[in-house]
Amino acid sequence: MSLSSQAISAPHSAKRFLLRLAAIVLLLDAIVFALALLALHQSRVRYEERALTAATNIAVFQERDLASTVAQVDLMLLTIADEVAESESDAGHGEDALDTFILRQSSRLPALHGLRITNAHGDVIHGFGLVKGSRANLADRPYFRELERNPAAGIVLSRPLVSQVSGEWEIVLARRLNRRDGAFDGVVYATIPLQYFLDKFAAIDLGAQGLIGLRDLELRVIARWPAIHSLGQDVGSPTASTALRAAIAAGATAGSFS
Numbered sequence: 001m002s003l004s005s006q007a008i009s010a011p012h013s014a015k016r017f018l019l020r021l022a023a024i025v026l027l028l029d030a031i032v033f034a035l036a037l038l039a040l041h042q043s044r045v046r047y048e049e050r051a052l053t054a055a056t057n058i059a060v061f062q063e064r065d066l067a068s069t070v071a072q073v074d075l076m077l078l079t080i081a082d083e084v085a086e087s088e089s090d091a092g093h094g095e096d097a098l099d100t101f102i103l104r105q106s107s108r109l110p111a112l113h114g115l116r117i118t119n120a121h122g123d124v125i126h127g128f129g130l131v132k133g134s135r136a137n138l139a140d141r142p143y144f145r146e147l148e149r150n151p152a153a154g155i156v157l158s159r160p161l162v163s164q165v166s167g168e169w170e171i172v173l174a175r176r177l178n179r180r181d182g183a184f185d186g187v188v189y190a191t192i193p194l195q196y197f198l199d200k201f202a203a204i205d206l207g208a209q210g211l212i213g214l215r216d217l218e219l220r221v222i223a224r225w226p227a228i229h230s231l232g233q234d235v236g237s238p239t240a241s242t243a244l245r246a247a248i249a250a251g252a253t254a255g256s257f258s
Contacts, residue, residue, distance in 0.1 A: 051207075052256050058204060058212065059254070065200075066214075069111055070173065073190045074155045076105050076115070077175040080188045084117065084177055103128045106190075113170060114163070114191040117177070118144070120184055124165065136164040138187075147176040148184050160194055160222055160235045169194040169235060171222070194223045194235065201225035219245065 106115040106128040116127025122139025158172035174189035213224030221237040243257040
């Protein structure tokens, strides 16, 4: 082979070597990138699994805690209803004694902001959390009208509302009071401020992007933390994702979605 032909073939060999080297480097880069993607995917899967477990545990605990609170309040309302019936049959059982009894009951459940009794006209006449000299009438409240209309209603929970007594957002749990002949004699009711739920939610470690909310049957906001707006603006907000609405419409009582 002549010198000139060697001089010509040498650059071609170097070029092929560089192309092969580049291909190998690119292949190694692709492998490293694929491994990085796989590691990120596995990390995301593990993160989502942990997040799902944490969210499920929080939801189950909050559900049981709320159910326990409602059960305790209901027992208290039944106890007070019995006391009212007894006071009506006992001429020596004064009104002050009834107020004292209500105050003692309310002290056993810190969640309560008020524990009161109305007459058949809706006037608040007894209870804890009353401002002296104030006048409040609840005859126009939906829960009052429901209990007045339906003797078999049992415990009735209100939508979030602004208290006529305290001026704060709250939820009312109420039961009907009856005279001896079964006629409507008013309601006994307890109030739980929405701030109570916010304080409980704020104590939960939700992470940097976590959010916890309590909604009614129509998926309107009762309380959520962190609050997107002020309490009054958040209450009743109908915003809910399509996935959540679809899950509820399908009858789901638990689950997750992305």
